[in-house]
Amino acid sequence: xxxxxxxxxxxxxxxxxxxxxxxxxxxxxxxGEGFPVRRxxxxxxxxxLDPFLTVDQVGPVALGPGEPRxxxxxxxxxxxxxxxxxxxxxxxYADSTGSRGVVRPGGVRWxxxxxxxxxxxxxxxxxxxxxxxxxxxxxxVNLPARLKGVRPRTRHRGAELIPVVRELDGSWFKVIAGTAxxxxxxxxxxxxxxxxxxxxxxxxxxxxxxxxxxxxxxxxLSGSGKAxxxxxxxxxxxxxxxxxxxxxxxxxPVGADLLFLSGEPIGEPVVRSGPFVMNTPQEIDRAFDxxxxxxxxxxxxxxxxx
Numbered sequence: 001x002x003x004x005x006x007x008x009x010x011x012x013x014x015x016x017x018x019x020x021x022x023x024x025x026x027x028x029x030x031x032g033e034g035f036p037v038r039r040x041x042x043x044x045x046x047x048x049l050d051p052f053l054t055v056d057q058v059g060p061v062a063l064g065p066g067e068p069r070x071x072x073x074x075x076x077x078x079x080x081x082x083x084x085x086x087x088x089x090x091x092x093y094a095d096s097t098g099s100r101g102v103v104r105p106g107g108v109r110w111x112x113x114x115x116x117x118x119x120x121x122x123x124x125x126x127x128x129x130x131x132x133x134x135x136x137x138x139x140x141v142n143l144p145a146r147l148k149g150v151r152p153r154t155r156h157r158g159a160e161l162i163p164v165v166r167e168l169d170g171s172w173f174k175v176i177a178g179t180a181x182x183x184x185x186x187x188x189x190x191x192x193x194x195x196x197x198x199x200x201x202x203x204x205x206x207x208x209x210x211x212x213x214x215x216x217x218x219x220x221l222s223g224s225g226k227a228x229x230x231x232x233x234x235x236x237x238x239x240x241x242x243x244x245x246x247x248x249x250x251x252x253p254v255g256a257d258l259l260f261l262s263g264e265p266i267g268e269p270v271v272r273s274g275p276f277v278m279n280t281p282q283e284i285d286r287a288f289d290x291x292x293x294x295x296x297x298x299x300x301x302x303x304x305x306x
Contacts, residue, residue, distance in 0.1 A: 016244035018210050020230040024237045026057070031072075035134070036061055040219050040237040049215050049239070050265035051191045053080060053140040053277060057221060060088060060135035063123070067131060074120045076291045077113035079148045079277040081141045083195065084109045085176065089134035090127050095119040099154035103136075106159025108176055110187045114143065114150035116287070116296035137221075137259065139195065144266045145279050147190055157186045170201040171251070173208075178262070180209050193263035200225055200251035200258065208260050210247050216240040216262035218249060225249060225256030232256070 026040040041055040042048055049055075084091055086103045093109055094100040096118040103109045111119065123134060143150070163183040165173040177185040178194025185195065192214075200206060210216040218227040218238045227238040227249050240247055249258060269279050276287040290296045 016246070017207070018216065018228055018240040018242070018244035018247045020228045020238045021241040022239045023230065023232065024239065026235050026237065031056070031058065035059060037138075038235060040235075046237070046239065048142070048270060049217055049261070049263075050267065050270075051142040051193065051263045052215075052217075052261055053142050053270070053272065054138065055219060055237075055259070055261070056138040057219075058134075058136050058138055060133050062133050063089075063128070063131045065131040066129060072119070072121045074118055075275055076116060076118055076287075076296050077111070077275045078116040078287045078290075078296065079283075080113055080143050081190065082111045082113065083137070083139040083141065083176070084111070084121065085137040085139070085197070087135040087137070089132060089136070090124050091121050091136060092124045093119065093121045093154070095152070095154060097152050097154060099156075101154075101156050103156060104158065106162065106174075108157050108162060108187070110155045110157075110177075112143075112150060112153050112155075112190065114148065114152045116290065117152035118296065139261075140277070141189075141191055141193060141263070142266055142270065142277060143190060145268055148278065148283075150190070155187060161186050167201070167204070169204045171199060171204050171206065173198045173206065180260075181206075191264060191266065194261070196260040197221075198249065198256075198258040198260055200249055200256045202251050202253055202255045204255075205248055205250040207246050207248050210240060210245060210262050212242070212245050214262045214264050216247065216260075218247065219259040219261070221257040221259055223254050223256040224252035225258070226252070227258075 026038045027043050029037045031037045038057040085108045091103045163175050165181045174197040175183050175185045176195040177187045220232050220236045224233045273284045278284050
């Protein structure tokens with residue numbers, strides 16, 4: 001879905017622009033069946049960016065034909081939502097709600113784990129056989145205590161259903177969630193968040209909304225540029241100060257491929273262990289016990305909420 005817009009407006013904006021309070025570098029890890037991950041949240045310096053719990057850039061990694069690395073075999077989740085956004089390759093998913101499908105480049109799967117779900121996510125058999133470039137983003141969004149018991153569900157939108165604001169200079173802005181640049185993403189959110197994938201052309205700039213009271217950050221997927229006049233390079237996470245309600249981003253000599261996040265903080269205790277995110281250690285123990293005794297994913301006492 002392509003939408004005309006005016007994000008790259010060189011004139012001053014009436015909104016007060018936020019500054020950058022810190023620039024952090026990611027940690028590297030291997031996840032699932034051996035995929036390289038660049039993790040900007042959590043790290044020792046930023047355990048979370050409330051309500052964002054995890055921001056992983058998975059790959060890019062070139063898989064040879066028949067290479068065995070395949071993604072995530074069946075695993076449990078409880079207490080949060082996950083966003084899988086495919087840039088290259090594909091993800092075939094199936095979960096205990098009965099949902100299944102394939103997320104292809106530009107598409108997004110939004111999984112509300114809530115009370116608990118069993119999930120499998122891996123490249124399709126056809127992709128594994130042929131090989132190719134695999135690259136996606138995995139973002140976890142916390143749920144407040146009152147919503148950790150919601151019934152799990154999956155929503156999946158292909159690239160054609162996600163609005164993109166395109167500029168004459170070649171810049172574009174894909175609004176996955178929330179509202180930015182006059183368009184709204186296709187995923188209603190239980191916690192107010194905005195998620196934008198921005199490709200800013202060399203020498204161009206844009207102003208993105210960062211409403212007062214929300215935590216916000218800009219992550220450089222590739223290239224280089226600026227956020228609030230602060231120089232950023234590939235892999236940098238710019239954490240924004242609470243001193244305005246917007247942020248100006250700019251493209252460097254080869255442009256900047258950016259992930260912009262803002263979200264309303266929940267402000268509750270966070271206890272996480274592996275695939276579970278709860279408020280107390282006792283709730284974590286119960287999650288592991290429910291999983292071990294095949295109670296995770298039983299939905300009789302759960303509820304839907306929009």
